[in-house]
Amino acid sequence: MSGPSRESAYLGFSELLTAYRSSFLLLQVHDAGLFELIAEAGSGLEQICRDLGWDPELGERLLQALCGLELLLVEGERFYLSPFSRAFLWSGSSRYQGASLAFEQQLIGSWQTLEATLKQGSRVHATGDKSPEELATALDRYLGAMGEAARERAPEFWAWLRPPERGTILEIGAGSGAFLQAFLQVHPGWQGLFFDLPEVVARARRSAQLQPLGERLRFFSGNYLEDGGGLAGCSYGDQAPELVLLSNVVHCQGQRETQELLARAGQQLAPGGLLVIHDFFRDSPGPGRLYDLHMMLNTYNGRTYSRTGFEEMLQAAMGPGTCSWRSLASGSALAAWAEEEEVLDRWLAG
Numbered sequence: 001m002s003g004p005s006r007e008s009a010y011l012g013f014s015e016l017l018t019a020y021r022s023s024f025l026l027l028q029v030h031d032a033g034l035f036e037l038i039a040e041a042g043s044g045l046e047q048i049c050r051d052l053g054w055d056p057e058l059g060e061r062l063l064q065a066l067c068g069l070e071l072l073l074v075e076g077e078r079f080y081l082s083p084f085s086r087a088f089l090w091s092g093s094s095r096y097q098g099a100s101l102a103f104e105q106q107l108i109g110s111w112q113t114l115e116a117t118l119k120q121g122s123r124v125h126a127t128g129d130k131s132p133e134e135l136a137t138a139l140d141r142y143l144g145a146m147g148e149a150a151r152e153r154a155p156e157f158w159a160w161l162r163p164p165e166r167g168t169i170l171e172i173g174a175g176s177g178a179f180l181q182a183f184l185q186v187h188p189g190w191q192g193l194f195f196d197l198p199e200v201v202a203r204a205r206r207s208a209q210l211q212p213l214g215e216r217l218r219f220f221s222g223n224y225l226e227d228g229g230g231l232a233g234c235s236y237g238d239q240a241p242e243l244v245l246l247s248n249v250v251h252c253q254g255q256r257e258t259q260e261l262l263a264r265a266g267q268q269l270a271p272g273g274l275l276v277i278h279d280f281f282r283d284s285p286g287p288g289r290l291y292d293l294h295m296m297l298n299t300y301n302g303r304t305y306s307r308t309g310f311e312e313m314l315q316a317a318m319g320p321g322t323c324s325w326r327s328l329a330s331g332s333a334l335a336a337w338a339e340e341e342e343v344l345d346r347w348l349a350g
């Protein structure tokens, strides 16, 4: 908590205490379809309340509160999307976060199991077993949310690297493929290798966003937790990847499994290559601080690390090497690892 650095400690306390109010409000008005209704053209109070079945007097109070939060703007009797809502909350935007909103809503119940989880010593499932259809929807939401976040972070993320003109990049646990897509778009001399679980690869093969990459992107499926679980075959012809990316995967399982995964990732890397890890770390500012609890509540044995603890794991997995860190303004952090300092210097933009 950053309370002491806030101008008023009491303000910090009340903001922390009531943070759920704005979150619930956001999720509910989005679910009601308000941002779609207002869209680009804006809409009047009467029309909005009629379309959403709201009482006009209470509806106006709600809309005014949304103006106070800068989610809407009002001009006379007409309400418009603010630039923020227009970017993130309206489906017509390329930056729309619809899957992230649905995914987060799905997670609320698990935060109510915190006490039971602490007492049981392992994850408590907030809902019962899911049907195959429910599982497919949950996977779509999860990958959709990952993709939306990745598209936001990718430009800042890749700006850190100064890759050579040609090469091969492997992403292990590539999910939506959004990081690979963003990289391959700006580096036309590069080829991509997409590795993930079979059901995720099947979705990625159908993805309209990845289709334009054609033959430049190859797909591999397997389970990275298993010895020889498919990673060993990941190459473009006989070209071992010069760049290997692990984005948001080191937190997915326990420490021993992650250390093994790091070692397997390192084995794929061509000599002089770079391993890049993107994740949330306990000592990073922002959302990283609660990410460990998110893993505690929502995964079998996922967890996060401090940067120092993670560097020790890297060293145990890869042997001697050198590591450089960068915090992203969007809240996560990047670590780049290479065998030698001069390799790191060559790859990093500063």
Ligand SMILES: C[S@@+](CC[C@H](N)C(=O)[O-])C[C@H]1O[C@@H](n2cnc3c(N)ncnc32)[C@H](O)[C@@H]1O
Pocket: 146, 147, 150, 172, 173, 174, 175, 176, 177, 179, 195, 196, 197, 200, 222, 223, 224, 225, 246, 247, 248, 249, 252
């Ligand atoms: C949190 S998502 C990250 C997706 C993407 N890298 C990103 O940052 O947007 C983790 C990904 O790792 C994949 N994954 C998890 N466990 C895996 C395993 N045992 N073998 C292969 N892939 C796995 C998941 O299917 C998912 O796509």
